[in-house]
Amino acid sequence: MHFHLNRIYELKESLVNLKYPWANFLTFNKVGYPINSFYPNLTLVLVIPFYILIHNPIVAYYTSLVFIIWLTEIITYKSAKAISHKINNSFLAAVFYVSSGYMTFVYWFAFELGEILSFMVLPIIVSSIVAFYKPKTVSKKLNQYRWKLLAFSLIWITNSHVLMALITNVMVLISLLVLLISDSQKFKSRINEYFKVAGVYILGSLYVLVSMFTQYVGRGVVGPDRYFGAMSFKNLIINSLDNIISPGDVPAHLVLNMGIVMIVVMMVCFMDFHNLGMFGKTFFWLGVLFTVASTDLFPWDPIVKIIPQIQILQFSFRFLIYSVLFLLFSFIFTSEKSLKSSLLIFACVMSINLNKMYNFNQSGQNQQPLTEKATYKNRLLYSKFRIDNHGFIEMINSYHEIGGPKDYLSTIQKYHAQEIFKHDVLSNNHKIKSNSKFDINQANYKITLNHDGNLDLPVLLDNFKYRVTIDDFLMKYHKSSRGTIQVDQVDSGKHNIKIIVQPHWYTLLSLVVSLIIILLLLVNVIRITLI
Known part of the structure; x- marks a missing residue:
């Protein structure tokens, strides 16, 4: 968590002074760390206002996180409704998405802010791809602005988390190529639309691409450790049924899960399989595939030996978010739930989550508080401390070695x-x-x-x-x-x-170009939402 809080603090202090942090001198040991060239920070602007307006950084942290969760729910609901036209199912899918076991793991256990921001727009990408395949079955607005929505979402992810962008871009590329090959009659019009997406995407992601390329080339940057770990399928199922969450002081594989709600969702989709239609069935099997791919059931060992570059992903559980996403987009095509049953399900899910968050809070109280500045001799332990308003400043000024600061050095x-x-x-x-x-x-x-x-x-x-x-x-x-x-x-x-x-x-030019493209697309997205 302290990795991303350091990033937020540096960007907040810079923007307040009308500057941009090219290298970090207020955080990350204050040595001019070039983290923003490797870990995109433009989308952090979404949470910066909370840290400016709220004096207590801990309150700002929780407030901004609640805001992101709320925004993710809204986006998921609108994206699901645009392709299924089912209000209650879409509402439940939005609730299930942000409260799924993997989402709560990323929100509260890991606080992987780049991934959290990426997860916001994944539903838009799915609905946009559906609009490319079956334009007459989706809402008029979605079909009209599909390429802009797709381009904006891909740009947003690239400016949030590069690994998420890599995985998502590959999936989108495969989806669009399959459509291009299978429907040759509209080849020319589709190619034109694809070029629009690609062109705008490159311009909107130009700052990330230029920064990473110029910092990597000729510098001998080591990068994060290369390894690949696949979690146990047995642990995934047991953890999901237990619906557990931890404050972060235990190994991830002991708490990683989809959540019991997602197990139920998978069963509901399977039992109502005959009513799902083409997209619902496709999403169901994609959800099952990515569930398997996130564990050791998938033949990762021989694949990694043949293609060692896959180690850049580090963990197979990164695919769990796609499992959750596709299963929920399959769920929206099941028989429409009544308003009464939807509210009852919502109440049940909320009670489960409240109990989970209470246990999370109680576990966190047992952690050691950070009361003084960490030094080389008295180091900051990764994910094994809790902070208050005073501890936040000590964390910023502390000696950092684990959890990021060595990853992007030569x-x-x-x-x-x-x-x-x-x-x-x-x-x-x-x-x-x-x-x-x-x-x-x-x-x-x-x-x-x-x-x-x-x-x-x-x-x-x-x-x-x-x-x-x-x-x-x-x-x-x-x-x-x-x-x-x-x-x-x-x-x-x-x-x-x-x-x-x-x-x-x-x-500097690449940053200006990216900002202009992002702002123009954002205006379009907001206008589409409000019309």
Whole structure:
């Protein structure tokens, strides 16, 4: 959780000061960490107002999360109703979606904010694809704006979570290619529409693509650890029936589940299979397939050996969200539930969730509170602490090593990460005392040199432009043996050093283009919703 709260804090402080954080100097050990080049942050703007308006960051956190859940429900309901025309079933599907076991795992156990924001628009993608296949069976508005809705949703996911974008883009591409091949009579019109989606998508995702490409190329970035773990099918079923959730201090495979409600949904779809129609049946089998694919029932071991690049996904349980999504989109095609039965089901689901959240809260109270700033010697334990208003600030200022800060360093930087994160300033390869102060995109150091020589500063040197001044004189710099900024031929004496990070022109241009496209599409989406 602290990984994403650090991201939110840095972006909030930057936007309040009308700036954008190219590199993080207020969080993530304050070394100019280029996290925003690898982990997109544009969609975080959705939650930033809560952290600006609400003084208590803990209250802001829960308020923003409730807002996201509510927004996800609205989007799911409208997307489901647009293709099924069943109000009560769509309402229940929206409730089941946000309260499913996997959703609550991501919301409360992992707080994977990038994935949470991605999950918001997955229902739009499904309904848009249906509109491409059977335009006459969906609502008029959905059919009219299907390519814009699809493009916006894909852009939103790409600007939220790159791995989710990779998986979803592959699925969308396969779906559209199948349609193109199976219906050759409309080949030209479909190709034109596909090019619109692709063109707008590239422009809307340009900042993510440019940032990642320029930071990866030639830097020897290590990236997150490469491995692939498949959870036990037995554990998935047992956990789902137990409907459990944990505050995060136990291994994920012990709590991961779909939820008991989704087990019931699967049974309802199976029993009403003859009424599902083509799309309902297709979604049901896709849901079953992705359920199997999320576990060790799927032959992941031989596949990973043949295609080792799959390890970038890390966990097979990432497919669980698609299992939940497709099963619920199958459910909306079952026989329409009456208003009375829908309200009764809603009440039952809410009571189950309230009980689950009470147990979650009680478990969290047993965790150790964060009362002081973590240091290199007294490290912040990953997911094993709770914070209050005071603890939040201590968390921001703490020493971070686990849960992200090493993932996007070069090999050299990762090797020297501990001394960089401890802010060791080196002169002629010897540590010297320093006073540091940090601001948005900026680091300031006060030092005293006893001898002339080179100066190795604990600021990561990445693919940005840097303005380095010593006593207001502009200095030349180069990469040190640690992968940080080094200035040579510095005279002895007291010095004030300032380092400012600036973007290259092409990075700035890509950000402007992406923002314009996203805003234009967002206006269209809001207008479509309100008409």
